Structure formats: C-alpha cells, structure tokens
Amino acid sequence: MKKNFILFLIFALAVITIAEFIGFQRIPLGPIAINLLPLVFAILITMVLGMAIFRKGIFKKIYSEKNVSFAGKYLIFIMLPLMARYGADVAPKLQEILQIGWIFLIQEIGNLGTVLLGLPVAIFLGLRREAIGATLGLGREGELAYISEKYTLDSDEGRGVLSLYIIGTLFGAVFFSIFAPIMLHLGFRVEALAMASGMGSGSMMTAASSSLAASMPGMESTIIAYASASQLLTSFLGTFTMVFLAVPLQQLMYKLMVRGEKPWKKAA
Amino acid sequence: MEKSSLNKYVKFGLVVFMSVGLILFTQEIKLLKNPESTPVSSMTIWGLLVLWLFSMVGIVISDLAKKVPIGFIQNFPVLGWVSITSLVSCMLSDTFIKAISAVDFLSITTPILTFAGISVVDRLADLRKTSWKVAIVAVFVFIGTYVGSALLSQIGLMVTGH
Numbered sequence: 001m002k003k004n005f006i007l008f009l010i011f012a013l014a015v016i017t018i019a020e021f022i023g024f025q026r027i028p029l030g031p032i033a034i035n036l037l038p039l040v041f042a043i044l045i046t047m048v049l050g051m052a053i054f055r056k057g058i059f060k061k062i063y064s065e066k067n068v069s070f071a072g073k074y075l076i077f078i079m080l081p082l083m084a085r086y087g088a089d090v091a092p093k094l095q096e097i098l099q100i101g102w103i104f105l106i107q108e109i110g111n112l113g114t115v116l117l118g119l120p121v122a123i124f125l126g127l128r129r130e131a132i133g134a135t136l137g138l139g140r141e142g143e144l145a146y147i148s149e150k151y152t153l154d155s156d157e158g159r160g161v162l163s164l165y166i167i168g169t170l171f172g173a174v175f176f177s178i179f180a181p182i183m184l185h186l187g188f189r190v191e192a193l194a195m196a197s198g199m200g201s202g203s204m205m206t207a208a209s210s211s212l213a214a215s216m217p218g219m220e221s222t223i224i225a226y227a228s229a230s231q232l233l234t235s236f237l238g239t240f241t242m243v244f245l246a247v248p249l250q251q252l253m254y255k256l257m258v259r260g261e262k263p264w265k266k267a268a
Numbered sequence: 269m270e271k272s273s274l275n276k277y278v279k280f281g282l283v284v285f286m287s288v289g290l291i292l293f294t295q296e297i298k299l300l301k302n303p304e305s306t307p308v309s310s311m312t313i314w315g316l317l318v319l320w321l322f323s324m325v326g327i328v329i330s331d332l333a334k335k336v337p338i339g340f341i342q343n344f345p346v347l348g349w350v351s352i353t354s355l356v357s358c359m360l361s362d363t364f365i366k367a368i369s370a371v372d373f374l375s376i377t378t379p380i381l382t383f384a385g386i387s388v389v390d391r392l393a394d395l396r397k398t399s400w401k402v403a404i405v406a407v408f409v410f411i412g413t414y415v416g417s418a419l420l421s422q423i424g425l426m427v428t429g430h
Contacts, residue, residue, distance in 0.1 A: 008386075009286075013293060015382050020297040037374065039381040046385025051392060063389060071387035076346065077280055078287040078383050080323035082376045083347045087322065087354020088368035094359065103424030113416025118409035125401045134405050138413055163398035167406040169388050170395070173381060175410055188418050189425055196417035202347060203384050206377050208414070213373070224373060228351065230417075235348045239340075 007058070008067040015045050024214055032185045035211050040177050047170070079202055086228035093225040104230055107195050108237050114138065115250045123257045132254065133160025136246055139168050140201050142238050173207035180208040181215045190216050194223040198230025200238050205231045277327070284323045288316040290379035295372045306372035315367040322357065326350030 019041040027034045048054070050063050090097065097104065114135050122131035133156070137143040143161050144153075151157040176197070183193055190212060197208035209227035213220040295312065298305045306312075330346035358364045 012290065012379070012382050012386075015385075016290065016294050016378050017297050019378055019382070020294060021301055023301055037377075039374070039377045042378050042382040043385035046382055047389060047392070050386060050389025063386070068386060068390055071383045074283045075380075075383050075387050077283045077323075077327075078290075079347060079380050080284055080326065080350050081288050081291060081316075081319040082380060083350040084319040084322035084326070084354040085368055085371065085373065085376055086351045087356075088358045088365045089373075090351075090355050091358035091365060094355075100424070100428060103421055103428070106424055107417040107421040110415075110417030110420040111413045113412030113414070114409045115412075116416065117412030118405055121408045122401070122405045125404060127401055127405065130402065131405070134402050135409055138409065139406075160402065163402040164406055164409065166391050166394050166398060167403055168410075169391060171406075172410065173384065175407075176414070179411070179414065183414070183418060189422055192418045192421035192425055195421040196414050199413055199417070203381065206380065210374055210377050220373065232348060232351050235345055239343075 004061050004064045004067060005070070008062050008064075008070075011062045015042055018045060032182055034178050035181050035214050037177060037207075037211055037214055039207065039210065040174055043173055082202075082206065086224070086232075089221060089224045090229050090232075093222065093229075097225065097229050104195060104233055105237075107192075107230065108233060108241055109245065110196065111137065111199065111234070111238075111241055112246055112249060115246055115253060119250060119253050120257065123254075127160070128258065129156035130160035130163075132250065133157040133162070134164045136161065136250060137238075137242055138172075138199055138201055138204070139164030142200065142242060146239075146242060168201065168204070172201060172204040175207075176204045177207035177211040180212050184212065184215055190219055190223060191226055194226035195230045197223075197227040198232070198234050200231070200234040202231075277324070280327055281320075281324060284320055287379065288320050290382075291319075291371060291376050292316060294378050295375040298372060298375055306370070306375070309370055311367055311370035315369070315371040318364055318367050319354075319371065322354040323350050326353045329353060 019038040022041045023038060025036040027036065049059060050068075055063055114137050118135035119131055122135055127134065133139075133143075133147045133151070136147065139161055144165055147153070147157050147161040153159075153162060180193055180197065184190060193212055194209060197205050197212065199205060199208075205227055209223055212227075213223045216223065292308070292312070295306060295308055299308065326346060326349040330344075330349045333341050333344060333349065336342060354364075354368075358368070
C-alpha cells in the first residue's frame, strides 16, 4: 500500500519534470497560434498513461485503485494553494476591479451562453430532454446538484448533465487552454477574456487564464487578478444565475423550439 | 470525536503540504529548463508557507460555515473561503503579497493538472456511455459561456472607455 503511494509520488514528480521540460509550445496554425502550456502536457500524459491498455506492470501499481481515488478525493485540497495565491493577485488590484465592478457583474449573465448557443445545437442534433441537462450550464457540481434534485440522475436530463460533467472533466482544461488564446487573436480584449475565464470550474479557469497570461506575459498580473475575481463572483452568484435566469430561459427556448412535438414535461 | 477531527486536519495539512512541496519542485525544474524564470529565494519558501497557512485557515472556516443555518453560506465552496482568507490577509499586509509573489504562478498549475489527470482516468471508460451528440453540444456549451461572458465584458469595457 505504502509502496504504491511512494511510486505514485515519484511518478507525479516525473510527469511534472517531463511536462516542464517540454515547456511552453507555440504551434502556428495559419494566422493563429495554439499555445500549449506544461499543464496541458501534464494532464495529457497522466490521462494517456492511465488508459486501460497501459495499466500493466508498474503503471498498474501507480494507477492503483487507492492512488486514483486519493487523487480524486484530495484534488480540491491540492488546489487550495492556488486559490490562496489568487488572494494576493486580487488584493493589489481590488480598487481597479471595484471601479469596473458592474462589468464583472454583467459578464456573469454571459454564462447563459450555454443555453443560447448550446440548446439550439442540441435540439438540431435531435436531443430532447437530454439537452436540458447538457446545456443548463458548464455541467459542473452546481448543475449536477440542481438536475439531480429536480429530475434525478437516472433520467434523460440526468444523463445529459452527467455526460457534460464527464466531458468537461476530461477535456475542459485542454479545450480552454487552446480556445482562450484563439479568442485573443480574433480581437477580443485580454481583460474581457480574463473576466470570462472565471466560469466556475477551477481547472478550466486555470487553463484559460494561464494560457492568456502566457500569450501576453506583460499582463500576467491583471489577467490572473481579473480571472480569479470573476471566478470568486461566479462561486457566489452562479447558483442564482442558474436558477433565476438560465432555467426560465431554457424552458422558454425549449418550448419554442420543440413546439408541435411532445409537450414539455412539467417537473415538480 | 475530538481526536478524529484533529486527525482529519492533520491529514488535510499533510496533503496541502505535499501540494506546496510539489510547487517548489516544479519551480526548481522550471529554473533548470529556463534560468530566467522566477528564482527560488527564501521569500519563495515563506510564500509557500503562507499559501499553506491560508489554505488551512480556509478549511477551518469552511467547516465552521457548515454549522451556520444559511444554505448559501453552508454551500460556499472551500476554494472560495481560501481565496477570501487570502484576499483579506493580503489587504491587511503587503508582506503576504511580497511572499506569495515569489512563488511562480505557472509552477502552481502543473502539479494540480497532474493530479487532475490521474483523478479522471477511471472516467475514461464512462466516455463510451456518452453520445457523440452530447460531445458536439459540449463544445458549443463551452464556447457559449466563454464567448457570452467575453462579449459582455468587451462591451462593458468599451462603454466605460477603458
């Protein structure tokens, strides 16, 4: 048991070393460049090596049931120093942030984009009640709790939100580390993108804001301060935005789009 | 009861200590690769200790908040409590900011994503249960929230003339 854990720690150190030595990579794709940070290599290496086909010999010991569940159970605690770092980033800029505080507030409403953009696509692809779960939000713990309370997880809505949760957990960080700098190339202000990075998921926010910071090194402190202030705001307001704005908007749009089909199932 | 809760905090303390240890390791490796990155000084060590301390204070506050009979406060995540603890402390004293700033930001992120990657491997099999349709929807959901927020902030910044 103990031996496996030591192996696991050595493995983590090895992955960090490899990821850091690969370093910051810039892959030009026409006019746009994709930035890959060590954190992306770290998550890719650990995920690929954890696939069933590699789980033999030493990797079977490293990815033992106990070690994987340790990583899952304590991931939040491993993230705490990062959250503590954010305080130091926000504090010197707090005045500046409060001055444009209303922008931070209104951009929270932008999280409705999951419904506005996601729901029509889902309906177009033929999804129905599954779409309710899959587009209510980013599919993190908040949406998971709301959907499971209202519909249970063993319903179409529940399967929708669970699928989104799994996809977000696996690919969210990688997706945003690539997507955020693309938006920068499209002409968005880095401050706006930094604020948008506080979406309510720690790893996605970290991925988005660090790849922005890597693209504009001179702005690092502003980017991190804005992203973490917005993230903190999302953890305060996220539930309210979901219950009072996203849910009614989603029901309205759903009714309009599936008019003439099976009626909307009224939920308790 | 007393003893088990003490044991719990010792365990959390060790895990967070491991986390700051990994950050130090990452920062050293980063320096090996690029000698111009953030140096490791005695301030860095103080910074890591401060990060550890704020994390632990946040954990304790989060546990105390669970006893407050207000749902909103009960459910506020421990991650948020730690940020608030740090924010308030850093407002009170610049010393904390100086110490924490000696810790390289990106060196904090690599170990976290290493553990995040390990923690999700057993979910890879669940991917088969999700349909390709939801996978496409997920991409638009991600784009939707990000572009939605970015557009509103962009407009806000333009209106204020920033």
